[in-house]
Amino acid sequence: MDTGLEGKTALVTGGSSGIGLGIALALAEEGVNLAIASRNPDEAALDQVRAKGVEVTRIAADLSKEEEVLRMVKEAIAGLDHIDFYINNAAWTWHQPITKIDSESWYKTLNTNLSSCLWACREMSKYMISRRSGSIVIIGSTVRFIPAYKETSYRISKVGLKSLMQNLAVELAPHGIRVNMVTPGHYKTRMTGNIPDEIEEKLKGVIPLHRFGNPVEVGHAVAFLLSEKLSGYTTGGDLVIDGGLSMLPLRFMSEQEIHDMNL
Numbered sequence: 001m002d003t004g005l006e007g008k009t010a011l012v013t014g015g016s017s018g019i020g021l022g023i024a025l026a027l028a029e030e031g032v033n034l035a036i037a038s039r040n041p042d043e044a045a046l047d048q049v050r051a052k053g054v055e056v057t058r059i060a061a062d063l064s065k066e067e068e069v070l071r072m073v074k075e076a077i078a079g080l081d082h083i084d085f086y087i088n089n090a091a092w093t094w095h096q097p098i099t100k101i102d103s104e105s106w107y108k109t110l111n112t113n114l115s116s117c118l119w120a121c122r123e124m125s126k127y128m129i130s131r132r133s134g135s136i137v138i139i140g141s142t143v144r145f146i147p148a149y150k151e152t153s154y155r156i157s158k159v160g161l162k163s164l165m166q167n168l169a170v171e172l173a174p175h176g177i178r179v180n181m182v183t184p185g186h187y188k189t190r191m192t193g194n195i196p197d198e199i200e201e202k203l204k205g206v207i208p209l210h211r212f213g214n215p216v217e218v219g220h221a222v223a224f225l226l227s228e229k230l231s232g233y234t235t236g237g238d239l240v241i242d243g244g245l246s247m248l249p250l251r252f253m254s255e256q257e258i259h260d261m262n263l
């Protein structure tokens with residue numbers, strides 16, 4: 001299906017690893033030229049994206065700092081001539097139980113995940129309003145629905161991103177700019193890399209589709225939301241890509257009974 005994305009340009013934060021790389025690869029597959037920004041974008045990953053035949057601009061920036069975010073936006077516009085789409089994906093989490101949260105990790109989490117998105121979207125909004133076109137996708141998390149142990153700061157940052165996305169959507173709609181969210185469930189990436197195998201197996205057990213997501217599946221959702229042709233009437237939307245995790249159905253039956261009951 002033609003998404004109409006061929007020849008467009010996008011800035012993706014955190015786009016050289018995990019879910020961000022999945023997004024970059026899915027957009028490259030559609031012929032979107034990319035600027036990829038993070039503290040240290042991985043060259044090998046960028047080459048993997050370039051191999052799809054698109055142009056890739058590498059931007060090294062610590063997005064927890066406002067001045068670095070401003071520089072990223074300028075470099076992305078200069079590198080690609082113009083920017084059609086902004087995808088806010090970069091984030092991190094510092095695991096701390098409630099009695100041990102320190103100010104440093106709290107502010108680091110909020111600055112990396114939430115403030116950086118506000119700063120970038122403010123700059124992208126001014127730019128997109130001047131062009132009367134553009135589209136933004138923000139990556140959320142199902143942690144918003146289900147509190148996770150030691151993830152207070154991370155969860156609050158993701159709850160904040162949802163509000164930010166909704167405010168952007170209503171304020172930018174008069175200018176023809178759409179803003180949406182993609183909310184992933186569980187994916188095996190650097191961020192989730194420390195989970196022991198036996199816990200992962202248990203987690204798969206409670207996900208209705210019984211598997212973790214593939215980062216490129218988030219990428220396909222992002223491509224859908226950026227495509228005017230496929231989702232031109234969608235703004236303020238939130239596409240949950242979690243294999244059913246956030247529904248957490250209560251299980252009163254065995255796996256076999258659940259499988260067989262509708263046969």
Ligand SMILES: NC(=O)c1ccc[n+]([C@@H]2O[C@H](COP(=O)([O-])OP(=O)(O)OC[C@H]3O[C@@H](n4cnc5c(N)ncnc54)[C@H](OP(=O)(O)O)[C@@H]3O)[C@@H](O)[C@H]2O)c1
Nearest residue numbers: 014017018019038039040063090091141186187189190191
């Ligand atoms: N994995 C999951 O199960 C899951 C579930 C729900 C939501 N998510 C969301 O998916 C997104 C991507 O996470 P991931 O799982 O793919 O983890 P990941 O591979 O570790 O990606 C995080 C990315 O953010 C960048 N980053 C972190 N701190 C930064 C900073 N200060 N400045 C600039 N870039 C920074 C990292 O690049 P550098 O190290 O080069 O800076 C990296 O590319 C995040 O928004 C995360 O909250 C993930």
